[in-house]
Amino acid sequence: MKYLMTLALLMTSLTTLGNSLPDGPPEGGASILPADHDIPKDEFGKMVRQGQLIFSNTGQFAGAYVGNDLSCRNCHLDQGRKAGSAPLWAAFLSYPAYRAKNHRVNTFAERLQECFVYSMNGKAPPLGDPILVALESYAYWMEKNAKINPLLQERGIPQLQKPGTPPSYERGKTVYANNCALCHGTSGQGRRANDGHMVFPPLWGDRSFNWGAGMAHLNKAAAYIKTNMPLSLGGSLSDQDAWDVAYFMDGHNRPQDPRYTGSVDETRALFHRTQNSLYGHLVAGHVLGNDPVSKN
Known part of the structure; x- marks a missing residue:
């Protein structure tokens, strides 16, 4: 209750x-x-x-x-x-x-x-x-009261340095259970209000963002999480926790990259050749990007 x-x-x-x-x-x-x-x-x-x-x-x-x-x-x-x-x-x-x-x-x-x-x-x-x-x-x-400034401090998402220890799926799973599952669901599929509209968005699976989105990159996801999550409690997670839970979130499959060439290896070489993308990597027993996730 x-x-x-x-x-x-x-x-x-x-x-x-x-x-x-x-x-x-x-x-x-x-x-x-x-x-x-x-x-x-x-x-x-x-x-x-x-x-x-x-x-x-x-x-x-x-x-x-x-x-x-x-x-x-x-x-x-x-x-x-x-x-x-x-x-x-x-x-x-x-x-x-x-x-x-x-x-x-x-x-x-x-x-x-x-x-x-x-x-x-x-x-x-x-x-x-x-x-x-x-x-x-x-x-x-x-923006009518703002000043044009290419270095505007409010733009984008603040960068977050990599932690001393490489991010971990298992540690991230614990961080997620303790800080994220209440809103986004234990299976990461989000939660709806009584009227049916999505209040807390899905974080992976076929109704979430695809592999080409910025949040599918660990550095961007970790920085966003550190700054803004849990909701209204941004900054409460440690840098390590933010990277770990970003790894856990991005360690699940999601809709295919729209730039998919027909080969996960080739798509990774063309568009995901970075340590910040798990696309094409073996995580928790799955090669990410290989599983058939539908696009509605």
């Missing part, structure tokens, strides 16, 4: 967090962001509000381009405002920019397209699509 009461409280709190925009500055940020009631009551404001809806419930409002149970707000916390969780407004100020992932300069709209392809395990809305325009409008509106 105590477990159920705690879970209900957590789910209620996150639902409230995900569906409201607080006034005031972003947590840890230097820029004052506009409040929800500042959205103008004109045609531009309508597009901003549509972007806000897409950001909060991506599958509902952009379902044609989403292939899993994630929404933008699951990773970009506090409705895309929170520093240290790749805030949307700071990303808007950081583009155009060169990306090593595709070896060219990307616009902000192109960066959003990749979020749909990889993190949402879906497909990219065409450039100029109302969905992209709405998300761009929401990001643009949020």
Whole structure:
């Protein structure tokens, strides 16, 4: 009973967090962001509000381009405002920019397209699509009081140095059970509210992000976890615990990398030749990327 009461409280709190925009500055940020009631009551404001809806419930409002149970707000916390969780407004100020992932300069709209392809395990809305325009409008509106700065401290996710001891699947399993399973489920498939919408996102399996997503890289996952998790308790895990639980999370199979060539070895050589990717590695008895995980 105590477990159920705690879970209900957590789910209620996150639902409230995900569906409201607080006034005031972003947590840890230097820029004052506009409040929800500042959205103008004109045609531009309508597009901003549509972007806000897409950001909060991506599958509902952009379902044609989403292939899993994630929404933008699951990773970009506090409705895309929170520093240290790749805030949307700071990303808007950081583009155009060169990306090593595709070896060219990307616009902000192109960066959003990749979020749909990889993190949402879906497909990219065409450039100029109302969905992209709405998300761009929401990001643009949020950053209206910020200053353009390529070294903006709030952008992206703070880097986390590798621990003294290599990360461990077994240690990560313990960290997950003690700190993550209550929200994300013992099998990592997330938890839904009574009305059916996903409150805590799945972390692996066929309804999570695919192997091409940034969170499938240990360094990015560990840094995000250290800064932001458990929810509202960011910074409470040790660096070692963050790396260990990132290893455990990324040590499970998930949807295939959209760039898959037909060979796990070849795909790894082309796109995952880094110590931070477990793709193609034998972990817990499975060669990751080999198991058939469906893409809906």
